[in-house]
Structures are given as C-alpha cells and as structure tokens.
Amino acid sequence: xxxxxxxxxxxxxxxxxxxxxxxxxxxxxxxxxMDGEYIYDAxxxxxxxxxxxxxxAENRTYPQYMPNMGRLDYLSAMAFNHxxxxxVERACEIEVPERAEYIRVITVELNRxxxxxxxxxxxxxxxxxxxxxxxxxxxxEQILDLLESVTGSRLTYCYFRFGGIYNDxxxxxxxxxxxxxxxxxxxxxxxxxxVTGNVILRRRLEGHGMIDRDMCLRYGATGPVARGSGxxxxxxxxxxxxxxxxxxxxxxxxxxxxxxxxxxxxxxxxEQSLRIIEQSLxxxxxxxxxxxxxPKIIKPPAGDYYAAxxxxxxxxxxxxxSDGSKTPYRLKLRSPTYSNxxxxxxxxxxxxxxxxxxxxxxxxxxxxxxxx
Amino acid sequence: xxxxxxxxxxxxxxxxxxxxxxxxxxxxKPVTLNYPHESVKMYKRFRxxxxxxxxxxGTSNCIVCGMCERACPSSCISLAGKKPEGSKKKVLxxxxxxFTTCSLCGSCVESCNFDALQFSNEYNLASTRREDFVFDxxxxxxxxx
Amino acid sequence: MxxxxxNAAVAVFIAICFVGLNAAYLVWCERKxxxxxxxxxxxxxxxxxxxxxxxxxxxxxxxKQLLIPGGVDKAIFMVAPVLAMFPALISFVTIPFSKNIxxxxxNVGVLMIFAFAALGGMSLLVxxxxxxxxxxxxxxxxxxxxxVAYEIPMLITTxxxxxxxxxxxxxxxxxxxxxxxxxxxxxxxxxxxxxxxLMPISFLIxxxxxxxxxxxxxxxxxxxxxxxxxxFHTEYSSMxxxxxxxxxxxxxxxxxxxxxxxxxxxxxxxxxxxxxPFTDHVGWFLLKIYMxxxxxxxxxxxxxxxxxxxxxxxxxxxxxxxxxFNLLLTAALLKVF
Numbered sequence: 007x008x009x010x011x012x013x014x015x016x017x018x019x020x021x022x023x024x025x026x027x028x029x030x031x032x033x034x035x036x037x038x039x040m041d042g043e044y045i046y047d048a049x050x051x052x053x054x055x056x057x058x059x060x061x062x063a064e065n066r067t068y069p070q071y072m073p074n075m076g077r078l079d080y081l082s083a084m085a086f087n088h089x090x091x092x093x094v095e096r097a098c099e100i101e102v103p104e105r106a107e108y109i110r111v112i113t114v115e116l117n118r119x120x121x122x123x124x125x126x127x128x129x130x131x132x133x134x135x136x137x138x139x140x141x142x143x144x145x146x147e148q149i150l151d152l153l154e155s156v157t158g159s160r161l162t163y164c165y166f167r168f169g170g171i172y173n174d175x176x177x178x179x180x181x182x183x184x185x186x187x188x189x190x191x192x193x194x195x196x197x198x199x200x201v202t203g204n205v206i207l208r209r210r211l212e213g214h215g216m217i218d219r220d221m222c223l224r225y226g227a228t229g230p231v232a233r234g235s236g237x238x239x240x241x242x243x244x245x246x247x248x249x250x251x252x253x254x255x256x257x258x259x260x261x262x263x264x265x266x267x268x269x270x271x272x273x274x275x276x277e278q279s280l281r282i283i284e285q286s287l288x289x290x291x292x293x294x295x296x297x298x299x300x301p302k303i304i305k306p307p308a309g310d311y312y313a314a315x316x317x318x319x320x321x322x323x324x325x326x327x328s329d330g331s332k333t334p335y336r337l338k339l340r341s342p343t344y345s346n347x348x349x350x351x352x353x354x355x356x357x358x359x360x361x362x363x364x365x366x367x368x369x370x371x372x373x374x375x376x377x378x
Numbered sequence: 379x380x381x382x383x384x385x386x387x388x389x390x391x392x393x394x395x396x397x398x399x400x401x402x403x404x405x406x407k408p409v410t411l412n413y414p415h416e417s418v419k420m421y422k423r424f425r426x427x428x429x430x431x432x433x434x435x436g437t438s439n440c441i442v443c444g445m446c447e448r449a450c451p452s453s454c455i456s457l458a459g460k461k462p463e464g465s466k467k468k469v470l471x472x473x474x475x476x477f478t479t480c481s482l483c484g485s486c487v488e489s490c491n492f493d494a495l496q497f498s499n500e501y502n503l504a505s506t507r508r509e510d511f512v513f514d515x516x517x518x519x520x521x522x523x
Numbered sequence: 524m525x526x527x528x529x530n531a532a533v534a535v536f537i538a539i540c541f542v543g544l545n546a547a548y549l550v551w552c553e554r555k556x557x558x559x560x561x562x563x564x565x566x567x568x569x570x571x572x573x574x575x576x577x578x579x580x581x582x583x584x585x586x587k588q589l590l591i592p593g594g595v596d597k598a599i600f601m602v603a604p605v606l607a608m609f610p611a612l613i614s615f616v617t618i619p620f621s622k623n624i625x626x627x628x629x630n631v632g633v634l635m636i637f638a639f640a641a642l643g644g645m646s647l648l649v650x651x652x653x654x655x656x657x658x659x660x661x662x663x664x665x666x667x668x669x670x671v672a673y674e675i676p677m678l679i680t681t682x683x684x685x686x687x688x689x690x691x692x693x694x695x696x697x698x699x700x701x702x703x704x705x706x707x708x709x710x711x712x713x714x715x716x717x718x719x720x721l722m723p724i725s726f727l728i729x730x731x732x733x734x735x736x737x738x739x740x741x742x743x744x745x746x747x748x749x750x751x752x753x754x755f756h757t758e759y760s761s762m763x764x765x766x767x768x769x770x771x772x773x774x775x776x777x778x779x780x781x782x783x784x785x786x787x788x789x790x791x792x793x794x795x796x797x798x799x800p801f802t803d804h805v806g807w808f809l810l811k812i813y814m815x816x817x818x819x820x821x822x823x824x825x826x827x828x829x830x831x832x833x834x835x836x837x838x839x840x841x842x843x844x845x846x847x848f849n850l851l852l853t854a855a856l857l858k859v860f
Binding site for chain 2: 052067069070071072073074079144147154155156157158159162164170172173196199200203204205206208
C-alpha cells in the first residue's frame with residue numbers, strides 16, 4: 007500500500023472531470039482540486055439529468071407512473087418496477103398470485119445479473135481493459151433476449167403490474183434461462199481467470215479505494231458497496247419481500263473495504279442470482295399470473311406506505327403518501343447510488359486520479375438514478 | 379523483499395492465463411450481426427409503436443371510448459370519432475399517435491377492451507424531421523394488407 | 524554502397540512509403556484484431572473486409588479542420604506532431620531489412636535509434652505543454668517519466684547484446700545470428716552468448732520495454748482515455764492528431780524491428796537451407812516483425828492499464844535490477860568462455 011503523502015493546499019489546481027468525461031458514465035461532474043496527480047479535495051456536482059421524477063408522480067395516476075420507474079436506473083429497471091409495484095400493493099392490499107411472485111423473482115434476478123455484467127465491463131473499461139466489456143455485453147445480450155421475449159422490451163421493461171405481471175412466461179423462456187445459467191457458470195470461470203486473476207487489476211484494486219464500515223454507515227451506503235465493507239445488509243434477507251424467504255441463497259460479504267472487496271461481492275452475487283433463478287424455476291407453480299380480485303381504479307386509502315427492494319446497487323426505498331385520490335400525494339424515492347456516490351467526496355482525498363476513477367467505477371454509479 | 383520472486387511468477391502466470399483466453403476467442407466466429415445487411419427478427423411480444431388492428435370488414439374495432447387516451451402517461455394519443463346516422467356505435471375518424479413523446483410503455487394496448495390496438499414490429503424508425511413521427515394510425519390501417 | 528543524392532532520396536521515399544503504409548494498415552490490423560478478440564468482425568463496410576478503411580480514414584482526417592485552441596503556444600503546438608512523426612521516420616534509415624536492403628548502414632545504428640526514440644518522448648512533452656490543457660499536461664508528465672524509466676532497462680539489455688556481438692551496427696548484430704534459429708540471441712545455450720541461460724528473460728525485458736516505449740496498453744498512461752480523456756493529443760484535431768497516430772504506429776514498427784534484430788536474428792531464416800531461394804530473405808524479417816506486432820495487439824486487447832506507480836515499480840524494482848544483473852552475468856560469462 008502507498009503511504010499517504012502530505013498535500014500542499016496552496017499549490018493546487020482545479021481539474022474539472024465531467025459532465026462529459028469518459029470515466030463518469032453519464033453526466034456527473036466532479037470538481038477535483040489536485041496537487042499534481044493527487045486529489046486534494048473533490049466536490050461532486052449533480053443535477054445534469056434531473057427530470058423531476060418525484061414531482062411527475064404527483065401528476066400521474068398510479069398505473070401511469072409505472073413506466074417512469076424503468077427510467078430511473080436503466081440497468082436494473084426490473085427491480086425498480088418491483089419496488090413500486092410492492093408499495094402500491096401494500097397500500098391497496100392486493101394479493102399477488104404465487105406464480106407471479108416467482109416470475110418476478112426470476113426476472114429481477116436475471117436483470118440483476120445483466121446489471122452486474124454491464125458494471126463489470128464498464129469497470130474494467132475504466133481500468134483500461136476493453137475486451138471484457140465485449141464479453142460481458144455478449145453474455146448480457148442473452149439475458150436481454152430472454153427478457154425481451156417475455157416483456158417485449160430490452161431495457162425499460164415495465165413488466166410488473168399491481169398484483170401481478172404483464173403476461174405469463176412460456177416454455178421457451180424457461181428452457182432459454184436454464185441454458186443461460188449453464189453458459190453463465192462457464193463464463194464466470196472465464197472472467198475469474200481473465201479479469202479477477204489478472205495481476206494488473208489486482209494491483210490496482212487491492213488496498214485502493216478504502217471506505218471503512220463507519221463511513222458506509224454515516225453516508226447510508228447500501229448494496230455491494232456496504233457489503234464490501236463488512237456490513238451484512240441485504241434487503242432480501244433483512245426485510246424479506248416476495249418469495250425470497252423461501253429460497254436458499256447467501257449474501258456475499260467481504261471485509262476488505264477496498265475496491266477489490268466490492269468487485270468480489272458483485273462477482274459472487276452473480277453466482278447467487280444464478281442459484282436463485284435455478285431454484286425459482288424448479289419451484290415455479292402453475293396458476294394465474296394476475297389476481298382475480300383487483301380494484302379497477304387504483305386508489306390507495308389515505309396513509310403513509312413504504313417498501314424497499316434490493317436492486318443491483320443497493321437498497322431502493324419508496325415512500326408513498328396517499329390522500330386517497332387517483333394520484334399520489336407525495337412519492338419519495340430513496341435510490342441507492344445517491345447515497346453511495348457521496349462517499350466519493352470524502353474517500354477520494356489523497357488518492358491518485360487513476361485510483362480515484364477506479365474507485366468511482368467500483369461504486370457502480372448510474373447517474374439518471376442519482377439525479378432522478 | 380519477501381515474495382519478490384513469487385510475485386513476479388504468479389503475476390506472469392496470471393498474464394499468460396489472460397492471454398490464453400483471448401487467444402482462444404480469436405479464431406471463433408463473431409457473435410454480432412452485420413446490421414444494415416442483416417437484421418434481427420423481433421419477438422412476438424416486441425413493444426414497438428402501436429397500430430390499429432384490421433378486422434374482417436377491413437375497418438377498426440375501435441369504438442372511440444378513449445381509454446387509451448386516458449391511460450397514456452405521456453398523452454401522446456389523440457383520437458376523434460363521430461356517430462354516423464342510424465348507428466349506435468361511434469366510428470373512428472382520426473387516431474393520431476405522437477411518437478416523439480411516446481415512452482413505449484404499452485398502457486394503451488392493455489387498456490383497450492375491444493381488441494383494437496396492437497404493437498407493431500417496426501423498430502428501425504429514423505428520420506430527420508419531427509413531423510415524420512406523428513403517425514396517423516387510421517391511414518396506416520388502410521395501408522395495411 | 525556509395526550514397527549519392529539520388530540513392531538517399533529514393534531511400535527516404537521508400538522509408539516514408541513503408542512507414543505510411545504500415546501506419547495506415549496497422550490501424551486496420553489493430554481494429555480487425557480487436558474485433559476478433561472481442562467476438563466481432565471488426566471493420567467490414569469499406570471494401571472487402573474493410574480493407575479500404577485506412578485510406579478513407581486518412582481522407583477524413585485530412586479534410587477536417589485543424590483547430591487551434593485559443594491561448595495555446597502556437598509554434599509549440601504545431602511542432603509537436605511533427606516531432607512525433609519525424610524521429611520515427613529517420614530511425615528507419617538505419618534499420619537493415621536484409622543483408623542488402625538498408626537505406627544507410629551506420630556504425631552506431633543502435634545509438635541512433637535510441638537517440639531518436641528519446642526525441643519521441645520530447646514530442647509528448649511539447650504537445651502536453653503547448654496544449655494549454657490540464658489533462659494534456661498531466662499526461663505529458665506521465666509520458667516523460669515513463670520514457671525515462673523504460674529507456675534504462677532497454678539500453679542495458681541492448682548493451683548486453685552489443686557485448687555479445689561486439690558491434691553497434693545493426694546489420695552486423697543481425698548478421699552475427701545467421702545460420703538457424705538456434706543461433707539467435709534469444710537462446711541462452713550457445714557459445715556466442717556465453718551459455719547465459721538468462722537470455723530469454725532479457726528478451727522479455729526488452730519486449731516489455733518496447734511496449735512501454737511505444738505508449739501502448741497496458742502502459743498507455745499517456746493517453747489513458749478513462750482518466751485523461753485523450754491525454755496529450757486531447758486538443759489535436761485533423762492531421763495533427765493523424766501525425767501522432769501515425770507516429771505511434773511507426774514507433775511500434777521500429778520497436779518490433781529492434782527486438783527482431785537484437786534477439787530474433789533479423790532476416791535469418793529459422794532453418795539454414797543453402798539451396799532454398801528464400802534463405803535469409805527479407806521476408807523472414809517482415810514475418811518476424813509482424814508476429815511481434817501481432818503480440819503487441821494481442822496484449823493490448825487483453826489487459827487493463829497499469830497506473831503510473833505500478834509502471835515505475837515494474838521498471839525500477841524488476842526490469843532494471845534484472846537487466847543489470849544479466850549484463851554483468853553476460854560480461855562475466857563471455858570472459859570465461
């Protein structure tokens with residue numbers, strides 16, 4: 007590990023990284039005060055892609071707002087849809103048929119894998135390796151094809167409905183998913199050799215980008231970022247929803263606190279997601295995918311409701327305040343990257359710019375979700 | 379100084395492992411499509427822009443109830459109809475889809491109780507003019523086979 | 524060979540053509556190779572297998588506007604791309620492609636190549652300094668420290684070979700390895716190198732140095748696109764950028780030539796068949812350099828980038844001590860045998 011150096015605050019210059027910069031994966035701007043290649047101070051500037059999603063909710067009926075959820079985090083749109091469906095179902099007390107729950111879990115986990123694959127590719131691209139990105143996208147393509155065949159869309163699925171799902175899965179999907187699980191296991195071994203084992207990558211990640219447990223708790227970081235710092239918190243286990251309690255899976259936790267720990271958490275999560283999908287496919291019951299009894303117009307009784315789901319990036323909480331009308335009175339979205347991002351300002355002080363950008367990659371930022 | 383040579387050896391081995399993997403990929407057939415010359419077949423459930431369904435009489439099933447208009451989150455559908463004399467049902471006179479604001483959510487198709495709307499399989503829509511994306515679905519219905 | 528003006532002109536013309544053609548088609552090879560490593564076909568649209576891509580790219584670059592940002596030091600800004608291309612061109616003059624094909628054999632050919640390679644580092648510094656861009660500045664500082672760090676082990680390793688062959692003339696170095704692949708300097712178990720079994724490691728060192736000298740991945744810190752946008756050529760457009768690009772590929776060819784001459788026997792054919800017309804032919808030389816370039820491309824599309832400290836650590840902790848040790852060992856062994 008490198009010894010921290012004494013930085014000279016009076017010999018600095020400001021480096022403006024973004025909003026158009028290859029490493030920020032979107033329109034994030036970071037104002038870095040640099041001493042040579044070392045970062046003295048950094049300030050993240052958000053808001054370049056703010057679209058007022060929370061305000062939009064107040065002007066739309068409940069079903070009309072569903073497509074918006076896919077536009078928050080375009081990489082794990084399914085989980086965000088799940089969160090919104092969950093909160094409205096809790097509010098209106100709609101029962102979800104068991105088959106629908108299983109299909110939801112299968113699609114959400116497939117989506118989680120595809121999100122992690124994009125992260126893996128983009129992260130290695132941040133580190134300067136181009137080829138893994140293409141392999142990741144090839145694997146992700148298989149998932150997108152599967153999801154497209156059932157949802158009709160490749161990115162903004164909008165597959166869930168209050169109380170159920172858009173339409174049932176077919177045998178082709180099940181066969182395709184099983185084939186994909188087999189393929190993905192093989193590919194994971196390949197990634198372990200090509201990427202995880204690579205000495206250059208390990209040198210760049212091990213011991214760099216440290217965020218300790220305390221910092222994670224202070225900033226409210228969740229997901230792989232917190233689990234890489236030894237915090238065993240996963241909404242699927244801690245506040246179970248859907249059919250997750252019936253499924254046997256582990257939550258990978260690493261104590262490394264460095265970029266490598268976060269990397270390994272995500273790689274292990276892909277394997278765990280494969281396990282979840284495998285079990286769900288085995289247990290998949292027959293039956294309807296939409297409830298028989300469902301209110302024609304969604305009008306939750308006045309009150310305050312909350313639901314949280316584990317997206318690929320962490321805890322996505324959604325708070326719904328209803329006044330009993332057709333539109334929400336207030337919809338508060340608590341998105342994971344927003345909290346994870348703010349660690350960057352504090353943690354990157356004293357880092358080299360190359361390490362800081364690798365660290366930023368390991369946080370897995372999705373800017374539209376942050377700005378909302 | 380400890381591990382100086384083991385570092386060197388394990389490091390070199392990991393690099394050779396990586397190079398072996400990429401070398402194995404080298405002679406393989408590409409997985410991509412040569413897009414403008416070949417194109418993918420869309421799935422049956424593919425959600426393209428919407429279009430009206432032609433019934434046996436060669437017209438639309440639409441009774442101008444306006445459910446799709448109300449369901450649309452982006453208010454990109456506007457339709458009009460009139461009652462011909464001596465008929466109980468309304469007949470569609472215009473159905474305009476402003477595709478520039480459409481978010482392809484499919485709420486309209488789902489809300490339709492009369493089996494009048496479906497998704498088109500068309501996906502490579504491109505133009506330099508905004509007006510090209512204001513679709514008159516009734517005209518498109520007539521052009522359908 | 525007497526060097527008349529005409530001879531020189533023809534030689535320079537051929538060198539320029541060779542470099543230009545190589546630079547253009549190495550870009551195509553690189554893109555095609557990248558494609559194959561990445562499960563895709565690479566350029567396909569222009570001409571068969573995209574073979575017309577390089578000339579079309581060239582036309583595109585030339586017709587683009589050469590934008591000079593406000594506030595830059597114009598003279599320095601303009602001179603940098605020329606400085607990047609020029610030394611690479613000049614270095615070709617002394618490289619022997621075969622026994623007879625050499626533009627101008629110089630007694631101190633090795634030194635000349637190193638002298639001009641150092642000039643290449645200078646062009647990066649000038650480009651970064653003149654661009655009035657913080658990213659370019661950081662990148663040029665990096666590139667220079669990298670060049671300095673990697674020239675040392677490269678020179679030391681070269682001196683080892685000079686000791687072995689007893690000449691600074693590239694033609695003579697290559698000629699001393701004629702007569703079958705077992706005579707090449709890469710193999711340690713032969714009398715010419717004093718049975719120094721560390722020779723293959725020397726080869727690896729000079730190979731790594733060649734990759735680093737030419738600023739290629741995994742050592743492309745100068746143009747680390749995810750950190751420094753495009754590094755020292757961030758502000759360059761049109762042919763300014765084109766010259767940097769050509770210079771980079773010309774440097775790759777030079778690096779490959781140097782490695783081939785020093786360690787792989789130059790134009791020597793692997794098996795000495797006296798009656799076979801292609802024994803010790805220029806074709807072998809070209810085959811060797813393109814094999815080395817293939818490995819360059821292969822490495823680039825496999826590994827992530829190192830950081831500046833990783834790169835300097837590798838040089839100062841591993842390459843320099845090992846190459847120094849190897850130099851001393853070779854000198855001692857040559858004395859013994």
